[in-house]
Amino acid sequence: MRDGVTGDKAGGEWAAGAAAGAHGGGALAWTEELPERQRRQFERYYEMLVDWNQRMNLTGITEKQEVYIKHFYDSVWIRELPAWREVMKPGACAVDVGTGAGFPGLALAICHSDCEFVLMDSLNKRVGFLQAVAAELGLSNVQVVHARAEDAGRDKAYRERFDCVLSRAVARLNVLMELMLPLVKVGGMAFAYKGPALDEELAEAEGAIQTLGGGVHRSVTFTLPQGAGTRTLLCVPKQRKTPAAYPRKAGVPQKSPLAPRG
């Protein structure tokens, strides 16, 4: 199967250009287009990931080709979307909620030295790893924050401050929207990286999207190189301010997700 963007639920124009940039070939083929400095940074990131992984749980995937496809490429293919380029102009600021070992935020920070990336996670052990990688790679555009997204969303240093909020593999959409949307500026975008099946999760999350200030969302499906699977990205524009009652206290969105309809 050819890799690349294969669909857009809200109209073809939105994903236009993405398929043209799709990559075939081997697991590392996509890195050939990168400047030498970025290629070296990904190489060193990989080495540190497998080294630190012996001492802490960072990833279940350690084989090089797999890491390059399922972590690195999976994180950065978003750059081909017009919707991404629209919000991530030079000087823009993104936050990755529940970044773990840095996916997708740290991988994107390597590719966008002209934008700022905040990597947020509630687990302090991972924060140490991220700081070490950012220092080693000389990424001055990265700030690592140990926080729960619910607390950050109520803190004026972070609330509605970001052009873009990213998140991969953190929670179901009805919970995730409450972690992400309060952090997005009006006019910005939330990008949720998801697996192949989105419809059921999306139906559950419509109420949360509406309540939290989200607008008409779009999704795009793409296939990773070398038959490594299909992924869906949900893009939710922030249209209105999030009401002051949200996000609720840490843990509440998980225990009592917002109702499916607003």
Ligand SMILES: C[S@@+](CC[C@H](N)C(=O)[O-])C[C@H]1O[C@@H](n2cnc3c(N)ncnc32)[C@H](O)[C@@H]1O
């Ligand atoms: C399954 S890992 C995914 C990590 C990474 N995004 C990836 O795709 O490889 C989920 C991460 O989300 C973090 N997390 C979970 N709930 C969170 C919250 N409310 N605020 C911040 N981080 C959270 C966890 O500590 C963990 O590192």
